[in-house]
Amino acid sequence: MVLVSFPRVLERHVACPPVEVDAATVRQALERAFAQLPAVRAYVLDEDGELRPHMAVFVDGVPVKDRRKLGDKLTARAEVQVMQALSGG
Amino acid sequence: MATELLVATRKGLFTFRRAGKGSWRAAAPDFLAAPVTMVLQDPRDGAVYAGLDHGHFGVKVHRRDGRRWKEITAPAMPPAGKRKGKPVLEKDGFGRPWPRKLKLIWSLEIDPAWPGALWCGTIPGALFHSVDRGASWTWVESLWQQKGRRKWFGGGYDTPGIHSICVDPRDARRVHVGVSCGGVWRTDDGGGRWRNVAHGMQATFVPGKKGLDPDIQDPHRVVQCAAAPDQLWSQHHCGIFKTGSDGRWREIKAKAPSRFGFACAVHPQDPDCAWFVPAQKDECRVPVDGRLVVTRTRDGGRTLEVLHKGLPQQGVYDLVYRHGLDVSADGRQLAMGSTTGGLWVSEDGGKAWSELSAHLPPVYAVRFASA
Numbered sequence: 306m307v308l309v310s311f312p313r314v315l316e317r318h319v320a321c322p323p324v325e326v327d328a329a330t331v332r333q334a335l336e337r338a339f340a341q342l343p344a345v346r347a348y349v350l351d352e353d354g355e356l357r358p359h360m361a362v363f364v365d366g367v368p369v370k371d372r373r374k375l376g377d378k379l380t381a382r383a384e385v386q387v388m389q390a391l392s393g394g
Numbered sequence: 395m396a397t398e399l400l401v402a403t404r405k406g407l408f409t410f411r412r413a414g415k416g417s418w419r420a421a422a423p424d425f426l427a428a429p430v431t432m433v434l435q436d437p438r439d440g441a442v443y444a445g446l447d448h449g450h451f452g453v454k455v456h457r458r459d460g461r462r463w464k465e466i467t468a469p470a471m472p473p474a475g476k477r478k479g480k481p482v483l484e485k486d487g488f489g490r491p492w493p494r495k496l497k498l499i500w501s502l503e504i505d506p507a508w509p510g511a512l513w514c515g516t517i518p519g520a521l522f523h524s525v526d527r528g529a530s531w532t533w534v535e536s537l538w539q540q541k542g543r544r545k546w547f548g549g550g551y552d553t554p555g556i557h558s559i560c561v562d563p564r565d566a567r568r569v570h571v572g573v574s575c576g577g578v579w580r581t582d583d584g585g586g587r588w589r590n591v592a593h594g595m596q597a598t599f600v601p602g603k604k605g606l607d608p609d610i611q612d613p614h615r616v617v618q619c620a621a622a623p624d625q626l627w628s629q630h631h632c633g634i635f636k637t638g639s640d641g642r643w644r645e646i647k648a649k650a651p652s653r654f655g656f657a658c659a660v661h662p663q664d665p666d667c668a669w670f671v672p673a674q675k676d677e678c679r680v681p682v683d684g685r686l687v688v689t690r691t692r693d694g695g696r697t698l699e700v701l702h703k704g705l706p707q708q709g710v711y712d713l714v715y716r717h718g719l720d721v722s723a724d725g726r727q728l729a730m731g732s733t734t735g736g737l738w739v740s741e742d743g744g745k746a747w748s749e750l751s752a753h754l755p756p757v758y759a760v761r762f763a764s765a
Contacts, residue, residue, distance in 0.1 A: 318428075318451060319465070344465065348451040351495055352470035359450035389450045 309338040309385045311345065321345045331362055332375035334385045349387055359390040396722040396762035399729050400442065401737060402430040405755035407444055411765060416741055416748045424463065425456075432717065434502040435763035436527075438509055442763070443528060445499025445514075453496045455514075457528055469514055469522035469531035470496060471538075487545040487575075487610060492518060492553050501717075503559040507566035507584065515556025519546055521571060523585060534585045537571070542590050542609035546576030549612045549631070557716055560618035560626065570626065572616030577608040578628070578643075594643035598632045599676075614656040615716040617668075620723075625665035629658040629716075634670060636695055646695030651682040657719035659728065661743075666694035669721065669728060669744055671714035679713050686710045688719075688730065688744050704747035705738060712736045717759035731757025 307328045311321035324341050328334035339346040351357050355373065362369045363386040369377045379385070399410040399418060406426040410418040424430075425446060432445040442458040443466075457466045471494040474482040484492045501515035510527040521534040537543065546554035558572030567584035570591070577592030592608035600610060612631035619625040626637045633653040635643040645653075652672045661667035670689045673679045681687065686705040689698040706712075712732030720729050728740040730747075735754035738747040 315451065318448060318454075347454075347468065348448070351452060353473050353495070357450060357452055 307334050307379050307381070307383045307385055309334050309387070311349070311387045312389050314389070315345070315348055315387075319344045319348055321348075328379055328385075330375065330379060331364060331369050331371075331377045331385060334379060334383075335362075335375065335387075338385075357389075361388045361390070362386070363388060395724060396727055397765045398435075398763040399739065399750075400433045400435065400759075400761045400763050401729075401731055401754065401757055402433040402444065402717075402759040402761075403731075403735075403755040403757050404429050406430060407433060408754060410737075410739075410750055416739070418739060418748075418750050420751070424458075429758075431758050432499045432502050433759055433761055434504070434512075435761065436504050436510075436512070437764065438504065439527075440764075441527060443502055443512070445502060447498055453499060455499060455528055466528040467530055468496060468499075469516060469520070469524075469533070471520050471533050485544075486554065487547040490547070490552075494518065494520070496520075497551070497553065498555065500555045500557045501559045501571075503561060505561060505566055506563070513559045513561070513569065515559050515571060517548075517551050517555030518553035519543070519555055519573060519576065521556055521559075521585070536586055537579060537581075537588050540579070540588050540590075543576065545607070545609040546573060547610070549574040558613070558616040560616060560623075562618070562623045563620050564623060568623075570616060570618065572613045572628065574614060575610055575612040575631075577611040578613055578616055578626070591641060592643065593641075594638075595628070595630055595635055596632060596645070615658050617658055617660045619660045619665040620662040622665035625660070627658050627660045627668045629655050629670055631676065634658070634695065636668075646691070646698075648691065648695060648698040650689055650698040650700055651687065654679075655714070656716040657714045657730075659719050659721040661721065661725040662723055663725055664692070667692045667725070667743075668695075669719065670698075671719055671730065673713055680711045681713075684709050684711070686712055686732075686736075688728070688740075688747075690744050701744045701747075703745060704740075704749065706736075706749075715758060717761075718757050720760045720762055722762045727762060729760040729762060731760045733757065 306325040310323040326337035401408040406423040407430045409421040429447040498517040505511035512524045514522040522531040560570040562568035590608040592611040595611040613628040633645045687702045733756045737750040
């Protein structure tokens with residue numbers, strides 16, 4: 306199973322516990338996670354299904370290369386971490 | 395008489411409740427630390443709507459029924475589609491990219507045609523309509539498809555936006571929307587057909603005749619008199635304008651102490667009475683001479699009174715942004731919030747003001763409501 310986790314700061318706005326999914330790509334992992342947590346989708350992806358500009362996805366600690374299609378392949382026990390930049394004042 | 399004041403700020407939604415004459419008490423803030431760009435109470439069912447800008451996490455809309463907030467649907471436009479296999483890239487009047495991504499909830503108004511119906515204006519310039527209290531939104535594509543819409547451009551933001559929605563109390567199908575920068579658009583059939591009615595406004599920063607083009611006007615705010623809905627007022631980028639009996643806009647002659655500003659409000663019963671909060675000029679957006687004043691006309695713009703009792707008169711840099719001024723339904727109460735966190739209320743039509751706070755986060759919008 307692939308473990309998908311979300312940034313802790315997002316927990317303030319919407320419940321987003323880590324979830325386990327069966328997935329072969331990053332896109333698949335995220336979509337299956339969103340199937341369990343539908344309210345989280347719009348916080349990570351925009352209205353076109355694209356990763357929001359200041360969000361990042363790491364697989365086993367390495368940032369994904371394909372931000373647009375999220376097509377990077379996953380191993381069976383991969384850890385997918387959704388992260389975000391911090392900014393503002 | 396309004397008994398509640400909703401204040402949308404860069405760091406949350408603040409509610410003040412009236413405790414007595416000129417006395418308002420702050421309740422615990424909602425959405426503390428999150429930018430709240432617009433707020434609306436629907437007097438028909440008491441629901442409160444808030445537009446939030448979570449930055450990295452996107453724009454959200456929440457609704458409060460009773461005491462409980464619930465996230466509802468944020469409006470969205472469909473993608474622009476593809477041409478010859480490539481995604482269509484839409485551009486503004488200056489040829490800059492104009493993506494269809496929601497950036498800000500910039501206006502929210504009730505649509506009296508149906509219970510629970512709402513209008514929502516956004517940056518990037520899309521108008522939406524809901525018939526189910528924001529559970530779903532319909533994009534008003536007919537406005538987007540207007541030829542003149544392609545000339546719009548952003549004023550202070552990367553893309554254009556709809557900041558004012560005026561629904562005619564006589565006929566809810568007649569709606570005016572104010573666009574920065576893109577003029578004032580009118581529909582008479584609830585959003586089916588549109589025409590730009592900003593004729594007479596003039597953008598003096600645009601050279602030659604082009605400055606009269608309705609499609610490029612920057613009416614910072616447009617308001618409508620409830621009792622005389624043909625009377626519209628606008629604090630435009632280049633002056634204060636009002637509509638005449640022919641529907642054309644004319645700049646008012648009075649200029650005290652400047653013609654620049656963002657906010658305006660019109661008395662709900664008296665079309666000749668309106669308020670403005672002047673700033674020095676476009677390139678210096680602070681009060682004139684460091685004194686915060688409100689101006690009021692009671693004669694349709696022939697003269698402007700300068701009102702300042704209770705407002706700070708020295709070393710003041712507060713700017714009142716386009717949604718930072720509101721008037722109650724009886725026309726007696728006014729509320730004003732600034733980008734440096736000042737909040738004032740008047741209960742005598744602007745003659746005297748009381749400071750409710752000098753330390754709020756930057757204020758985006760103030761709106762009277764009822765508890």
